[in-house]
Amino acid sequence: MQAMKTLHDWLAHCDSLHPKTIELGLDRVRAVATRMGLAFTCPVITVAGTNGKGSTCAMLEAIALQAGYRTGVYTSPHLVHFEERCRIHGEIVGADALVPFFERVEAAREGVTLTYFEFTTLAILCLMASSKLDVAILEVGLGGRLDAVNIIDSDCAVITSIDLDHMEFLGNDRETIGREKAGIMRTGRPVVVSDPVPTQSIIDYGTEIGADVWLMGRDFNFSGDKQQWSWAGRGRRYAGLAYPALRGANQLINASGVLAALEALRSKIPVTAQAVRNGLAMVELPGRFQIVPGQPTLVLDVAHNPHSIAALAANLDAMGFFPTTHAVFGAMADKDLAPMLKKLGPIIDRWYFTDLPTARAAKAADLYATWRQQETRTDVDASTHTSPMQALDAAVAAADPADRIAVFGSFYTVGGVLGDGVPRLHAKHLAS
Template identity: 75%
Template sequence: MEKLNNLADWLAYCERLHPTAIDLGLARVRSVAGRMDLRFDCPVITVAGTNGKGSSCAMVEAILQQAGYRTGVYTSPHLVHFEERCRMRGEMARAEQLLPHFARVEAMRGDTSLTYFEFTMLAIFSLLAASNLDVVILEVGVGGRLDSVNIIDADCALITSIDLDHTELLGHDRDSIGREKAGIMRAGKPVVVGDPVPPQSVLDHAREVGADLWRLGHDFNFSGDKQQWAWAGRGRRYAGLAYPALRGANQLVNASGVLAALTALRERLPVTAQAVRNGLAMVELPGRFQIIAGQPTMVLDVAHNPHSVAALAANLDAMGFYRTTHAVFGAMADKDLNAMLGRVGPLVDRWYFTDLPTGRAATGAALMAQWQALNTRKDVHASTYSGPVLALQAAIAAADPADRIVVFGSFYTVGEILRDGLPRISAPHAPSHHQASST
């Protein structure tokens, strides 16, 4: 075997192991996990859904940390550094902590071929299992039923919003996708469904497997005004809560599901009202309607499907008046681009379409062509760039201090910006793009 000296070597090796990037199914990963004797000796919370998973994991983590628990979190994908996928006691894992666990997976897999996601997930699970934690929070990658994370029997499942995404893998309607998400449910265990209007398939599956269903609007609810909000459900009530530190109207729905999950586990993981207040006030997660103060105002959001882009559009609309909105947009080619562009299009005055550093992405030129086919406004300008940083620098150069810049469309789009460091209004002008056009 080749010599693997560091995390970058291991990640490159993992990328070459399996013929496809996504290969849903549990047989391969379950067999290797069995050989590794992989298990958690603490409560496990699994989080699935189309949008809101990362935010929900971060809120659960923040509240439980404020309650004094040693937390572990697995999440994907990462924005900048691979190590973001594993957090322990609130800190990102270090590369040197992960290396022996990559070696352990390699030693135990034998001739079993694993995808990048499966191999890296097993390595992180191995580290979490060895780290003397009080609770582990696992974010599901794609779907639920056949996602590798589902090899673990969770003590509580949390399902956030359900909408159309990864349709080529999960199905072409909410009912089919809901059935896949529902696969993380377990008999006799609580499952919190935070979607206000869940597909019938989710409710049916909870009944079929005998899960303890907690449904928004039935088993728990929330209310609020401009200053504060309240939550109530199954013998527990929280009043006078400050809004979560994560911005956006959708975060209240996410937070409501989080409080239901923690209430469902209160006998094993009791938390005080103060821990809830402090956790929601302190939670941080880059790239989720993240507003960067300055002139012009900048918004970073990993919104990458019609549902999350609709939420982004609503949040942008609620920000108030800006004379010009500049949008840096890069996205995967398999997304419903027409719906995404249609949702946010009325708010954007200048587009900066960008290539992304992955073969799955649409080119900036392809994105602009798709936008031009939809656009009916004569006053909107568009141009294309070879990368998000160049696109953002061009937006900053063109923006007035009172304008705003929105960067969205993919984890890659936001991640490239964060990796390079955020340029501000004083950044050098860099309009060296592929082509430019006004429509």
């Protein structure tokens, strides 16, 4: 304990406690939380799903802030710095502010072996619970039913799109995975399902436990043209809305679920139409189809499964013509890599595969081999690199000013560029 004085010290300690990176289950983490007296006195919104969780949390936060509420947000993983996982009233918490709450978890642990995620989740939840919040927004890390975040009973659950990911833990099909996500529902409380094609398992479980299920197309819907969009739910409508500041066609689906959740909680955290408009216009979230202006254009996206890769492909296609599209790509080894690479094949003209600083990652050479097996174009080349920054440097060196560079895949890939590469790319822009 005496040796652990900084956040870095505590994160190293958390990393050494458990032999597994992931061990789903609530018994251990709930026992520690009980000893800590962990409880929230404000409304809680829990967000689960395969894709769209981070965007949903960011939009909920932005609107609530505009409505004058003191917000707390927990998301994972982070892009560059661990502290990004927690925001209080719109600001990332400081490393020093987290340390006392790691100490509280350690004091309550009493020999219980927690994973890195469980230990850090407890510390952040404890910080949030002590921050006099008006609303807490919690993103599920993996699954839902057995995720550490699910020790907290939420006032409203949101389930975003469901796709095949983390299948070794959650199941091999959408129905099984959907049932795991549905575990964040609570009897008698609203659950907003923003997936336009929800699994039957989610609907059935909500009915079974008596949750108040909100389905897109039945309880709320949206429509729009190129200039604006509208939303309608149970007893409330918004017309003439500007598109969310987060880019991508899929963000309307996420925003529609956000408005449904806020409508479901209107008696506890009412928001005005102006707060909705301002929040959606001002929301920011790095690494979600983030376009960095300059020459060449840089696109950053944490798309790392077939569903999010399909959305990235559609969004890249909608950007218009670029002479050459360069792709910096790194991903975890357990991802369904071949269909992801195939989906982007028609769009990408030059690949830069990269190693990542984690044992779970696929080697750049293995990504190259998988790509080579299914690439049908003869005019495309690829190279391998030891880090995202090295891969980006190679792409910048090869790109013409009118080209674009897409950096995507794991959070480690995008984070490896955001931590250092964007300022350097800006420097190149200024020099050109």
